[in-house]
Amino acid sequence: MEELVESILDYIRADYTDYAIMINGEWGSGKTYFWNNKIRKKIDSTKINGKQYTTIYMSLYGISNLEEISKKIFIETTQLMDKNLRKYMNSHGQASIPEYAKTGLDMANLFGVSQNSNKVDYGDFFTTDDKVLCFDDLERANVDVIDILGYINNFVEHDHIKTIIICNEKELSTKLKSSNLEMKTFIATYLLDKQGNLNVEDKPLVEKIKNQIEDVFDKANEYERIKEKLIGETFEYAPQFDYIINGILMRYEKDPELIRFLRQNTRLITTTFEKSGTRNLRILKHAINDFKKIFEMVNKHYPNTNNRIMQTMLMFTIAISFEIKAGKITKQKFENIQNNEEYRALLVSSRVFADNKQFYIKEFDNNYYYNFKAEYKFFKFIEYYVRTRIFDMKIFKDDMEIIINTVDTENLPAYKKLLTEEYWKISDDKFLSVTDEILDDVKQGKIELIDIVKLYAYFIYFSKKKLIPTDIETLKSIFLVGMNLSSVNSTYCMNVEEELDTISIDNDAQEMEEILNKFNELNEQLKEKQLFEKANEILKNIPMKMEIFYERFENECMNIPIFRYYDAYQMFQRISCASNEDIMIIKDRLLKRSKEHAKELKSEIDNFKQLKKIIEDYTNGKTTTIKNVILKELSKNIDTIISNYESA
DSSP: OHHHHHHHHHHHHOSOOOOEEEEEOOTTSSHHHHIIIIIHHHHHTOEETTEEOEEEEEEOTTOOSHHHHHHHHHHHOGGGSOHHHHHHHHHTTOOSOOHHHHHHHHHHHHTTOOOOOSOOOHHHHHOOTTEEEEEEOGGGOSSOHHHHHHHHHIIIIITOOEEEEEEOHHHHHHHHHHTTHHHHHHHHHHHHHHTTOTTOTTSOHHHHHHHHHHHHOOHHHHHHHHHHHHEEEEEEOOOOHHHHHHHHHHTTTTOHHHHHHHHHTHHHHHHHHHHTTOOOHHHHHHHHHHHHHHHHHHHHHOTTOOHHHHHHHHHHHHHHHHHHHTTSSOTHHHHTOOSHHHHHHHHHHTTTSOOHHHHHHHHHHHHHSTTOOOSOOOOHHHHHHHHHSOOOHHHHHHHHHHHHHHSOGGGSOHHHHHHHSOGGGSOHHHHHHHHHHHHHHHHTTOSOHHHHHHHHHHHHHHHHTTSSSOOHHHHHHHHHHHHHHHTTTOOOOSOHHHHHTTOOOOOOHHHHHHHHHHHHHHHHHHHHHHHHHHHHHHHTTTTTOHHHHHHHHHHHSTTSOGGGGSOHHHHHHHHHTSOHHHHHHHHHHHHHHHHHSHHHHGGGHHHHHHHHHHHHHHHTTOOOOHHHHHHHHHHHHHHHHHHHHHTO
């Protein structure tokens, strides 16, 4: 990001320019935030050859004629500003005039209400080499883009004013092609008819009309021509989301409970945002603002709601906001789901019934809740609030009563209470009995491996604060033994960072190092065990249950080296018993995955070499049959697979 800032400043510092620069990025990705917080401040504090640079910013959103742009530039030019207005802005640290104030200034000037007794300083008025123009939202103007660029070109080519254009070229391209589409289609159809080409069946009619529109109304090419003349450099804006998300959270600093919760769950916010598949930070801002209301209402009416439920609410609020507001789905996809029980039922039935809504819910769950364990995943009051903007108290209380009854924190084991609730909510008279119970469960290996690591962080803190009588070395010994016992029945944890980010206590990295190293070692063993079991579970479907094999192989194994964990001879036995058609399909899919995911799969090399040798030994000297020919083809494909792995 700093490199991008410097590149833009290099353009500003250049002695002579006869071109503008463009910052291109998706809607809502933070381009305007980047301008205001990174670029504008640096330009306004830049002095070159004794001249102080001044930025003049204009959003073109909704502009309907070029005269409006001229008015905006005039109002933003502080040298021509009413002395009282300039004095007010300087005293209040105001860098620009709000839009509603500009409307007032326009009306004041219209009625002759002006208090500017100073004469205009025409020396300032004609000075252009200390100005930087910024035009934002180019694609959202209601004026022809070509006309706007021609207008801007006057400043750039003739006055050599440094000019920055901020836009979303992807949307601009769509706009150029789709404007007045009905009229264009009518004229294109008319011309094709006059040329006698309308009913000639050489191409599909839709394609002919599309080609005719492009020939007659080729705005896209016209845009490219003027862009080539006007724009010297185009910078692709790829935001640093961690930095921007931190900036978004800063607006909640005045709410200590909320900001503490959001800070603790910054990684959860970031990963949910990334899973949305968009770069729209505007939607994220709205989602977190919606969550502020949800957080306040839950804390007010149900103050003992456990931390895991609040985390899931945060995740669900962000997820549902992106799914609805980013135009991924119609609002009705969630509208008919009434509660969490119905949501869970749809997940189960999606495997059986070919219903689009059910499949969508399954995809939604797989995407956002993958490796996030939660008993309660769907909150109707949140979905309704995001969809309708109405916070329905009845739905809210119905949901929360079910949550309280189904996720009863009073009946949770002591260690889960500690991990899901803030430790200071444990009463003083119960604290030692709770910690003793947890230590006993750790000693016996009754707790999941990742949870033991989290608990260790808390117990170090408790020991340092003298809240428990056990010293850190003794704790370390207890926890290491407990981890070994726990690893026998624990499951592999994939999202380690996300899980560890839920710890609300900071410890010195060295204090955690030995436990974390032991965890990583044991977790890797659990991964190997899990993949071994997965390989056996999936590959045993060959040759009798091929449909199950294909589905699971495609969904779960394309980038996972399961053949490393399966005996090559058993693999050959299963494949050789499959039908010729299935062997052909297996051959093609193995080749495809080796091309697309060679780096992740290269640990399969040894087993594939063994499989190739087994196939060659089997087919060597055998009577030529279709199956033997196909097996030989499989052997050749394995050569290519091995080659792909070796070159990765």
